[in-house]
Amino acid sequence: MFVLVSVETPALGRAAVGVTAYPGLEIHQGSVVCVIGFVEPQMRIAFSAGRCNGDPMVTDRYGNAVGAVTLAGQATVSEVAVDGAAAGVDYEVITLAPEVAATDLLPTGLRLQSKPGFRVQPGARVCEATAARQRCGRVDTVTESRFVIAGMDADQHEIGAPVYVLDDDNHALIAGLLDGVRGSISEAQSWPAVMRQVYLDSRSVDSTQPPPQGRTIGS
Template sequence: METVSYGFRHSAVAMAIALVALGAAAPAAAKPGVTVFPGMEIHQGAMVCTVGFVETRLRIAVSAGRCDEGSTVTDSKNNVVGTVMLARRGTVNEPAAADSAAGVEYEVITLAPEVIATELLPSGRQLQSTPGFSVQPGLPVCHAGILSGQVCGRVSSVGNDGFAIADMTADQRGLGGPVYALTEDNGAVVVGLLDGVRGSTLWAQSWQAVMRQLYVDARSAGPIQPPLGHTIGR
C-alpha cells in the first residue's frame, strides 16, 4: 500500500516527473526575478496557456499538451521561463468517450536556471499533490484564472480521464491551469488541469490520469530522454 503524503515524495508522481527530468538539458537563461507559479500565464508561439503545477525541487512545470506550439516558453513580457522537454497531444483520429476528455494531454517544462520556482498560487495558498486523492461528483473545486483570479464550482460528473465542473467559468487562456480542492490548513491539492469547454460543459483532465500517462511515456522513452520539445501522439 502506498503511503499518502503531500508533494511528490514516495509516489508514482515523483517517479513520473523524475524520469522525465533525468538528462534534460538546461534551457536558455531567463532574466533574474521572473517567478513561475501555478496559475501563471505562459506563451508558446501563438498559444497562451496557464501553468498547472510547479515542482520546485526538480524545477519543472506542467501544463496542457495543446499549449505545445513551440519548445520555448515565455511569460507575458516575453521573458524566457523554460523549455518543453516532453509533451503529449491528442490527434484528430484519437477516439474520445462521450463522458471524458479527449485523451490525456500534457507538457512538461524544464525551468530556466535563473527562474524562481514556487508552489504558491496567486491567492497565496501552496498547491501540492496528494497521491491517491479521489475526485467524486459534488467535490468543491477551484481554478486560478489569469484574469478572473480564483473561481470555484463543483464536480458534476467524472469520466475516464477527467471530470466536468459546474458553476464555474474560465477564460480560453486558462487551458492547462490548475484545478484544485481547498484544504483546511489554507493549502490546496491539485486534482486536474483545465481542459476547456466541451459543448456547454467545462472539463478538466484528471491529475492522476495525467501523472499515470506521464509515467508510462517517461518509461517508454528509455534511459535516454527524448529531445527537448519532443511531442508524443502528434
C-alpha cells in the first residue's frame, strides 16, 4: 500500500541569514532527524525520504526554517523482500523558504548531479555524505526500486542522505536516497524510482498541473 500526502504550504518561519540548503544538510521535522538528499537550486526544492515527514515544517538543527513539505509519499509496506530490500518507494518534496539559499554542492565540495538513465549496478562503489562526514561501501543487490549497500556503516539519523557514485571524471552522480540502516548494511531507494513516483503522484494530485519538479530531474 502507498499513501500519498499532498500538503498545502504552511506559513514558513523566518530563516536566519546564512542558512543554505544543500545535499547532506541535517534537517528536523518534529522529533524526526533526517538529511536532505538532493537540491534543485533553480526550482528551489529539495528531496528527502518519506519517513522523515514527521512534521510539514522543516528546520535545520538550530531551529532555523529551511522550508515546508509540499508533497510526500509514504510506503506503508512493512514486509521485507527476499533480497532484503523493503518494497515501496517513499519520498518528500520540500519547498525551500524564500530566505534560504540553495546549492547542489555536497559538503565535500563536489556538485551532486542527476544523470538521466543512470542506474547503479551491483559491485559499484557508492558514497553517502552528510555535513559531518563521507563514507563509502559497495552495492550488493539491486532491485527495480532499491539497492543494498555493504560496508557503508551509516546512521539512522542520516536517512534521506544522498547516495552517489563518483565517475571517472570525479563527478558525483546521485544513485539514490538512504532509506534504512542495519549494522553495516544500508538500503537506498533508487533515484530513478523516486523521480518516477514523484511524477506519477503529482499527476494524481492535480492532473491539470505539471509535476512539482517542473521537469525531469534525471530518470
